[in-house]
Amino acid sequence: xxxxxxxxxxxxxxxxxxxxxxxxxxxxxxxxxxxxxxxxxxxxxxxxxxxxxxxxxxxxxxxxxxxxxxxxxxxxxxxxxxxxxxxxxxxxxxxxxxxxxxxxxxxxxxxxxxxxxxxxxxxxxxxxxxxxxxxxxxxxxxxxxxxxxxxxxxxxxxxxxxxxxxxxxxxxxxxxxxxxxxxxxxxxxxxxxxxxxxxxxxxxxxxxxxxxxxxxxxxxxxxxxxxxxxxxxxxxxxxxxxxxxxxxxxxxxxxxxxxxxxxxxxxxxxxxxxxxxxxxxxxxxxxxxxxxxxxxxxxxxxxxxxxxxxxxxxxxxxxxxxxxxxxxxxxxxxxxxxxxxxxxxxxxxxxxxxxxxxxxxxxxxxxxxxxxxxxxxxxxxxxxxxxxxxxxxxxxxxxxxxxxxxxxxxxxxxxxxxxxxxxxxxx
Ligand code: PA5
Numbered sequence: 001x002x003x004x005x006x007x008x009x010x011x012x013x014x015x016x017x018x019x020x021x022x023x024x025x026x027x028x029x030x031x032x033x034x035x036x037x038x039x040x041x042x043x044x045x046x047x048x049x050x051x052x053x054x055x056x057x058x059x060x061x062x063x064x065x066x067x068x069x070x071x072x073x074x075x076x077x078x079x080x081x082x083x084x085x086x087x088x089x090x091x092x093x094x095x096x097x098x099x100x101x102x103x104x105x106x107x108x109x110x111x112x113x114x115x116x117x118x119x120x121x122x123x124x125x126x127x128x129x130x131x132x133x134x135x136x137x138x139x140x141x142x143x144x145x146x147x148x149x150x151x152x153x154x155x156x157x158x159x160x161x162x163x164x165x166x167x168x169x170x171x172x173x174x175x176x177x178x179x180x181x182x183x184x185x186x187x188x189x190x191x192x193x194x195x196x197x198x199x200x201x202x203x204x205x206x207x208x209x210x211x212x213x214x215x216x217x218x219x220x221x222x223x224x225x226x227x228x229x230x231x232x233x234x235x236x237x238x239x240x241x242x243x244x245x246x247x248x249x250x251x252x253x254x255x256x257x258x259x260x261x262x263x264x265x266x267x268x269x270x271x272x273x274x275x276x277x278x279x280x281x282x283x284x285x286x287x288x289x290x291x292x293x294x295x296x297x298x299x300x301x302x303x304x305x306x307x308x309x310x311x312x313x314x315x316x317x318x319x320x321x322x323x324x325x326x327x328x329x330x331x332x333x334x335x336x337x338x339x340x341x342x343x344x345x346x347x348x349x350x351x352x353x354x355x356x357x358x359x360x361x362x363x364x365x366x367x368x369x370x371x372x373x374x375x376x377x378x379x380x381x382x383x384x385x386x387x388x389x390x391x392x393x394x395x396x397x398x399x400x401x402x403x404x405x406x407x408x409x410x411x412x413x414x415x416x417x418x419x420x421x422x423x424x425x426x427x
Contacts, residue, residue, distance in 0.1 A: 219381020
């Protein structure tokens with residue numbers, strides 16, 4: 001993985017180096033705010049091996065008796081999994097060992113109704129994932145889907161098809177699992193939702209799908225090797241955090257994560273949650289948005305090229321493209337494309353990316369480049385770890401606690417009041 005900052009004016013970066021290194025020390029020495037949620041830093045090497053084996057066994061059982069695993073969860077309890085799932089699935093032939101279908105990540109009745117209809121004649125299991133065990137969206141989805149599963153297979157067999165990932169000791173899901181005897185996996189106390197893809201939260205559904213979780217862990221280990229180095233010039237995660245803060249103080253309130261491969265779409269969704277929930281506090285923070293190019297060059301591209309100059313871009317590119325699709329010569333050339341005959345699609349896509357960067361930089365948009373080797377488990381594990389260290393450093397530089405999300409509670413309070421939940425009458 002390579003990061004390139006050549007299209008950012010870093011003449012003032014020296015001013016941010018000390019602050020970035022202090023923030024990095026606070027993170028790594030675990031002596032800042034939110035320091036009880038830093039279990040993800042060493043998790044690539046320090047994890048529960050017994051549970052890791054149990055994940056593989058449960059995944060094998062799911063593969064043996066189910067075509068579908070319904071993965072119920074919201075926010076950090078599904079986005080990392082969805083990101084790697086989507087990145088590693090064929091666009092048209094889903095050849096996964098088990099197809100992952102997501103539920104409980106919104107409150108749409110029509111989504112749930114259509115899902116219940118779709119799974120009627122399918123063999124499926126359920127993995128309900130909620131650290132708190134009380135989040136409304138997954139709780140409602142689980143109530144519907146558990147009933148459907150019990151009606152289909154009977155209560156006893158249904159119990160063997162329900163996998164619960166939740167807190168080790170507390171919460172409604174934990175008590176329900178104990179009462180019903182569901183197999184449970186742990187969301188570690190010291191890992192917050194948006195950092196939890198490396199735990200059973202991501203690993204169980206991904207392993208059931210057929211993703212190589214050993215390689216995914218290897219990627220995290222490589223990330224840990226590279227991005228816990230205490231050296232500003234050698235650690236690009238610290239530098240990325242410093243540059244983000246420098247740009248933010250220079251009126252760049254929006255960061256756009258850009259990709260040129262549709263498979264990276266949900267990596268951007270995971271990234272948006274990571275940065276928004278970590279930094280958006282005390283009326284501060286860079287607003288993270290994403291575009292999928294070249295598609296969005298024909299929509300949001302206009303705004304990036306020519307709109308208000310308060311944005312910068314971080315482009316996520318992929319080094320290896322194995323599609324080998326070459327544009328052929330056409331004797332009539334009515335479409336006028338013979339000038340690129342003999343060129344591969346990947347060449348054309350890369351020139352579109354390079355051309356766009358030149359245009360945007362000329363238009364006053366600073367540009368950071370992140371290149372991963374491949375769209376695979378290892379590269380994505382490494383990329384996730386890079387962003388996690390970067391957001392920790394960046395959040396501390398900004399002066400917020402990057403590891404809580406107090407703002408998420410506000411909508412719940414107002415929703416519960418409107419729904420008539422006991423205890424919320426006078427909120
Ligand atoms: O990152 C976070 O902590 C949140 O996005 C949570 O993952 C999300 O709110 C879901 O919470 P829970 O797993 O408790 O259901």
